[in-house]
Amino acid sequence: MRKRMIAGNWKMNETYSEGVVLARGLAKELEAGTGDVDVVVCPPAVDLKGVSEVIEQESAPFALGAQNVYWEEKGAFTGETAPGMLTNIGATHCIIGHSERRGYFGETDEDINKKAKALMAHGIVPISCCGESLEVREAGMHVEFVVEQIKADTAGLTIDDPSRYVIAYEPIWAIGTGKTATADDAQEVCGAIRKTLAEVFGQETADGIRILYGGSAKPENVAGFLEKEDVDGALVGGASLKADSFAAMVKVVM
Ligand code: PEP
DSSP states (O other): OOOOOEEEEEOOOOHHHHHHOOOOOOOHHHTTTTTTTEEOOOOOOHHHHHHHHHHHHHHHEEEEEEEEOOOSSSSSSSTTOOEEEHHHHHEEEEEEHHHHHHHHHOOOOHHHHHHHHHHHTTTTTEEEEEEEOOHHHHHHHHHHHHHHHHHHHHHTOOOOOOGGEEEEEEOGGGGEEEEEEEEHHHHHHHHHHHHHHHHHOOOOHHHHHHHESSSSTTTTTTTHHTTTTTEEEEESSGGGGGGHHHHOOOOOOH
């Protein structure tokens, strides 16, 4: 069966020293373990090394994820980070295709597909985001829109171990707005994502891929999403910035 996952996306919050304090706080909150839940923390790039050291020093029960990557190995790509640089400092996961990167930085499905391939070639687990705008949702086209994103983002991928490829369904209108999708809204799209994955990769692989819900998830509502058949966890923004609220989300679904 699929192991649940709670991943925290700190976005562009927490300086290096603040990040170390937050990671230490989270290690303390979760010192009794996370049961059968995979926990991932995704700090800004400059905090990764510091959080990696906290994980090692405290034997913290969470993994380290980056928020972005570039697909080339090295070279003249100013400002970018290569997959090998992430593995070198202990990152095991990486968010790709977040709607903020698609929206503010013009990332395309083709870019996201290349990033997924580069990460997987380095053994890093992509947490690949998809999701529709309010406009698309109001036009009733959300399922079709997300299915097309999934097909484009996964084109040509080889998924040998489905536990090492993660999708996050994040309706854009629910991110950071306090406006959540209902658990049924999430299931409708996550179910369609799994069906699409089955068509592309076969049912067995599709059944092993975790699909997270993201969008104003918090301790009070996270369990409701995870009761749904095709929702295997949460990608958490705002509520991951406080050790107690993020840990509470883990404990609620453990
Ligand atoms: C996110 O941006 O990944 C996210 C889910 O943010 P929030 O939880 O703040 O809506």
